[in-house]
Amino acid sequence: xxxxxxxxxxxxxxxxxxxxxxxxxxxxxxxxxxxxxxxxxxxxxxxxxxxxxxxxxxxxxxxxxxxxxxxxxxxxxxxxxxxxxxxxxxxxxxxxxxxxxxxxxxxxxxxxxxxxxxxxxxxxxxxxxxxxxxxxxxxxxxxxxxxxxxxxxxxxxxxxxxxxxxxxxxxxxxxxxxxxxxxxxxxxxxxxxxxxxxxxxxxxxxxxxxxxxxxxxxxxxxxxxxxxxxxxxxxxxxxxxxxxxxxxxxxxxxxxxxxxxxxxxxxxxxxxxxxxxxxxxxxxxxxxxxxxxxxxxxxxxxxxxxxxxxxxxxxxxxxxxxxxxxxxxxxxxxxxxxxxxxxxxxx
Amino acid sequence: xxxxxxxxxxxxxxxxxxxxxxxxxxxxxxxxxxxxxxxxxxxxxxxxxxxxxxxxxxxxxxxxxxxxxxxxxxxxxxxxxxxxxxxxxxxxxxxxxxxxxxxxxxxxxxxxxxxxxxxxxxxxxxxxxxxxxxxxxxxxxxxxxxxxxxxxxxxxxxxxxxxxxxxxxxxxxxxxxxxxxxxxxxxxxxxxxxxxxxxxxxxxxxxxxxxxxxxxxxxxxxxxxxxxxxxxxxxxxxxxxxxxxxxxxxxxxxxxxxxxxxxxxxxxxxxxxxxxxxxxxxxxxxxxxxxxxxxxxxxxxxxxxxxxxxxxxxxxxxxxxxxxxxxxxxxxxxxxxxxxxxxxxxx
DNA sequence: CTGAAAGCGCTTACAG
DNA sequence: CTGAAAGCGCTTACAG
Numbered sequence: 019x020x021x022x023x024x025x026x027x028x029x030x031x032x033x034x035x036x037x038x039x040x041x042x043x044x045x046x047x048x049x050x051x052x053x054x055x056x057x058x059x060x061x062x063x064x065x066x067x068x069x070x071x072x073x074x075x076x077x078x079x080x081x082x083x084x085x086x087x088x089x090x091x092x093x094x095x096x097x098x099x100x101x102x103x104x105x106x107x108x109x110x111x112x113x114x115x116x117x118x119x120x121x122x123x124x125x126x127x128x129x130x131x132x133x134x135x136x137x138x139x140x141x142x143x144x145x146x147x148x149x150x151x152x153x154x155x156x157x158x159x160x161x162x163x164x165x166x167x168x169x170x171x172x173x174x175x176x177x178x179x180x181x182x183x184x185x186x187x188x189x190x191x192x193x194x195x196x197x198x199x200x201x202x203x204x205x206x207x208x209x210x211x212x213x214x215x216x217x218x219x220x221x222x223x224x225x226x227x228x229x230x231x232x233x234x235x236x237x238x239x240x241x242x243x244x245x246x247x248x249x250x251x252x253x254x255x256x257x258x259x260x261x262x263x264x265x266x267x268x269x270x271x272x273x274x275x276x277x278x279x280x281x282x283x284x285x286x287x288x289x290x291x292x293x294x295x296x297x298x299x300x301x302x303x304x305x306x307x308x309x310x311x312x313x314x315x316x317x318x319x320x321x322x323x324x325x326x327x328x329x330x331x332x333x334x335x336x337x338x339x340x341x342x343x344x345x346x347x348x349x350x351x352x353x354x355x356x357x358x359x360x361x362x363x364x365x
Numbered sequence: 366x367x368x369x370x371x372x373x374x375x376x377x378x379x380x381x382x383x384x385x386x387x388x389x390x391x392x393x394x395x396x397x398x399x400x401x402x403x404x405x406x407x408x409x410x411x412x413x414x415x416x417x418x419x420x421x422x423x424x425x426x427x428x429x430x431x432x433x434x435x436x437x438x439x440x441x442x443x444x445x446x447x448x449x450x451x452x453x454x455x456x457x458x459x460x461x462x463x464x465x466x467x468x469x470x471x472x473x474x475x476x477x478x479x480x481x482x483x484x485x486x487x488x489x490x491x492x493x494x495x496x497x498x499x500x501x502x503x504x505x506x507x508x509x510x511x512x513x514x515x516x517x518x519x520x521x522x523x524x525x526x527x528x529x530x531x532x533x534x535x536x537x538x539x540x541x542x543x544x545x546x547x548x549x550x551x552x553x554x555x556x557x558x559x560x561x562x563x564x565x566x567x568x569x570x571x572x573x574x575x576x577x578x579x580x581x582x583x584x585x586x587x588x589x590x591x592x593x594x595x596x597x598x599x600x601x602x603x604x605x606x607x608x609x610x611x612x613x614x615x616x617x618x619x620x621x622x623x624x625x626x627x628x629x630x631x632x633x634x635x636x637x638x639x640x641x642x643x644x645x646x647x648x649x650x651x652x653x654x655x656x657x658x659x660x661x662x663x664x665x666x667x668x669x670x671x672x673x674x675x676x677x678x679x680x681x682x683x684x685x686x687x688x689x690x691x692x693x694x695x696x697x698x699x700x701x702x703x704x705x706x707x708x709x710x711x712x
Numbered sequence: 713c714t715g716a717a718a719g720c721g722c723t724t725a726c727a728g
Numbered sequence: 729c730t731g732a733a734a735g736c737g738c739t740t741a742c743a744g
Contacts, residue, residue, distance in 0.1 A: 035518070037720095037721060037722085038721065038722060038723095039721080039722095047730080047731085048730065048731045048732075049721090049722080049723090049731090050723075050724075050730070050731060050732080050733095051729090051730060051731075053722070053723055053724085054723090054724095054729095054730090057723080061729055061730090062729070062730085063729060063730085066729085066730080080490065080493070080494050081494065081721085081722075082435075082494070082496075082720085082721055082722070083494040083495050083496070083722095084431070084434045084435045084438065084440070084495070084496055084720080084721080084722090085435050085720070085721035085722035085723090085736090086721080086722060086723080087431045087434065087435070087722095087736095088429075088431040088432050088434070088435040088720085088721085088722075088736050088737070088738085089721080089722045089723050089724085089735085089736055090722090090723070090736085091431065091736070091737095093431070094495075095474070102460075103456060103459055103460045103463065104456055104457065104460045109450060109451055109456050110451065112450055112475065113449075113450045113451045113477065116450065116475060116476075116477050117477065117479075120477075120484070120487075120488075125474055125476065125488075125491060125495075126474065126475055127442070127472055127473065127474055127475075128459065128463060128473055128474075128475045129463075129472065130460065130463050130464065130467075132464075137467070140467075141467075141472075143427065144472060146427070147427050147428065147429070147430040148430050148431070148441075148472075149429075149430070149431055171382075252654065281654055281655065281658065284658050285657070285658065288658065306655075307599065307628055308628065308653075308655040308658070308659065310632070311628065311631050311632065311635065311655070311659050312655065312658050312659050312660065313659065313660030384737060384738085385737065385738065385739095386737080386738095394714080394715085395714065395715045395716075396715090396737090396738080396739090397714070397715060397716080397717095397739075397740075398713090398714060398715075400738070400739055400740085401713095401714090401739090401740095404739080408713055408714090409713070409714085410713060410714085413713085413714080428737085428738075429736085429737055429738070430738095431736080431737080431738090432720090432736070432737035432738035432739090433737080433738055433739080434720095434738095435720050435721070435722085435736085435737085435738075436719085436720055436737080436738045436739050436740085437720085437738085437739070438720070438721095713744105714743100714744085715742105715743090715744090716742095716743090716744105717740100717741100717742090717743105718739105718740090718741090718742100719738100719739095719740095720736105720737105720738090720739090721736105722735100722736090723734105723735095723736090724733100724734090724735095725733100725734090726731105726732095726733090726734100727730100727731090727732090727733105728729105728730085728731090728732105
């Protein structure tokens with residue numbers, strides 16, 4: 019963490035560029051007036067406004083954001099704190115938020131916490147130091163104390179996908195319980211009994227909810243729920259499902275908790291020559307773009323990530339406008355996409 | 366673009382937090398000394414150092430980065446400018462850079478230009494305004510005038526994947542010509558003659574190089590090169606390959622120029638019931654994680670994105686340390702991964 | 713080794 | 729409607 023500090027201390031020699039003073043001089047007005055024009059202050063006279071505008075043009079003046087940031091004690095940055103950018107789910111989210119942010123003149127800081135609570139703490143500390151305007155977070159640790167600190171400092175926080183414990187944050191989440199119940203019921207309806215859930219970490223909210231939905235469905239059908247808890251990565255799905263097969267325990271269908279684990283599961287099954295859905299049926303949460311291309315096409319429930327990201331940005335932008343209405347909790351629904359892998363469809 | 370400006374002007378009311386003055390008072394030293402301790406200035410006496418350190422701890426002081434930024438005329442941000450974050454290739458790159466940046470105490474600004482030159486210009490202007498420390502760019506427009514401006518301002522630029530025309534920038538690129546030649550030769554060696562290249566935009570460097578490699582291989586074999594130029598997206602591959610099949614022109618094998626187009630191509634082929642490799646053989650540039658999972662597994666040349674990203678960061682960090690040695694040009698090689706889709710392998 | 717003082721480039725009450 | 733002046737919170741020559 020020290021390198022960045024060292025670099026910056028030796029960086030002062032950079033030549034300054036045009037300042038607001040020079041623009042003021044050329045336009046024959048005060049710096050204050052230039053500033054007002056730049057900030058769209060209504061009360062500047064038409065003639066002054068024009069003189070400033072042309073002076074700005076002639077000098078090719080660009081305001082120093084750093085000075086602005088210090089003076090206003092804020093920046094133009096929105097921070098995105100996610101557990102893992104390479105997870106397609108979050109990539110879509112980042113892409114959507116970035117496009118929206120650009121439209122509104124913000125820029126985005128991407129912080130990947132790697133599911134590590136302390137990386138989250140470090141990043142959040144950094145973010146209050148940088149006075150980011152707002153943060154959208156999919157927490158690795160929903161209780162992370164720094165979350166409250168952001169809100170204390172007046173920085174709005176929108177929880178995405180997973181809630182945070184601080185009740186002052188807004189939240190945009192998906193109905194994980196209903197979605198997992200639905201896909202599990204689909205397998206039960208097809209006559210499966212030995213259905214195992216390849217679950218993500220139960221200490222992560224979405225993980226826990228998916229387990230809950232699965233267990234509800236199983237219990238309603240008087241079946242014994244059985245799940246393996248792994249981390250939400252390719253490796254997790256690969257090792258978990260590999261072990262499951264190798265154990266020889268009865269198994270006729272899998273519910274897999276997210277797209278990365280699905281990839282791992284498929285690798286493990288393919289290596290062992292297990293056929294889907296003949297030997298084992300499979301359904302997955304998340305609908306990555308390759309789901310319809312693999313053999314067999316995968317039955318999934320799709321999470322409306324882009325819509326969720328847009329919701330999150332909408333709420334955040336409202337908060338940036340100092341909307342102090344009570345925290346919102348927006349719940350989005352998944353969409354079932356039945357394909358061949360669950361064995362209920364003629365191929 | 367105006368919204369961000371409006372927000373910040375109304376944001377001053379935020380309560381300040383602990384300042385360096387208060388730390389100095391508590392420690393019984395001057396602010397200058399506190400600053401020196403914080404910035405690891407060697408020449409501070411042991412006793413002063415300790416007093417400062419404990420005062421910092423007691424007050425839970427965090428330096429205001431905004432003030433630091435203005436004073437040093439720099440920030441701790443590295444900017445990543447890429448054409449499309451959702452492209453797996455760039456996602457991997459962003460993830461790798463982010464992790465490296467975190468290790469070194471920088472944070473990263475993600476800018477997606479959407480292949481639009483003017484979006485690139487807007488972003489680069491913003492970046493000089495923000496005095497980012499450095500930028501890694503995969504240019505939508507290699508000639509974008511703002512690239513030179515960054516370098517003029519002393520901000521190091523590393524071109525990634527695609528070079529920029531300004532010769533002062535470093536570049537980390539891949540050997541696209543050799544890679545495309547190699548996969549094309551693989552098909553030729555298997556006896557194919559009607560091999561079409563599903564090419565990306567020829568005005569993009571990587572696109573042009575891939576076309577070149579393909580044409581070199583075809584001409585060496587006295588075959589007529591034929592390519593369709595699309596944009597590097599799923600949609601491009603989908604429509605392009607669909608049209609190709611529907612045209613009824615002779616076609617026995619496809620070389621597809623990147624992973625998104627490959628996805629599109631596969632969708633188009635599947636819709637039409639075209640079998641791979643029996644009806645049409647296929648090889649692709651880029652080796653996404655699903656390449657080995659689809660049916661049939663895809664023959665690809667893999668680009669070492671993570672290594673490339675690490676190279677880029679290494680160069681950039683060196684430049685941040687004011688290394689003024691001549692610009693580097695690091696060329697990475699692809700790796701051929703023969704699987705079933707090219708029809709040269711027993712399934 | 714340490715401190716007093718200047719200053720980075722803006723914005724914004726405060727007067728007029 | 730406009731300007732003079734203060735000040736955001738640091739860092740860093742400059743003296744000592």
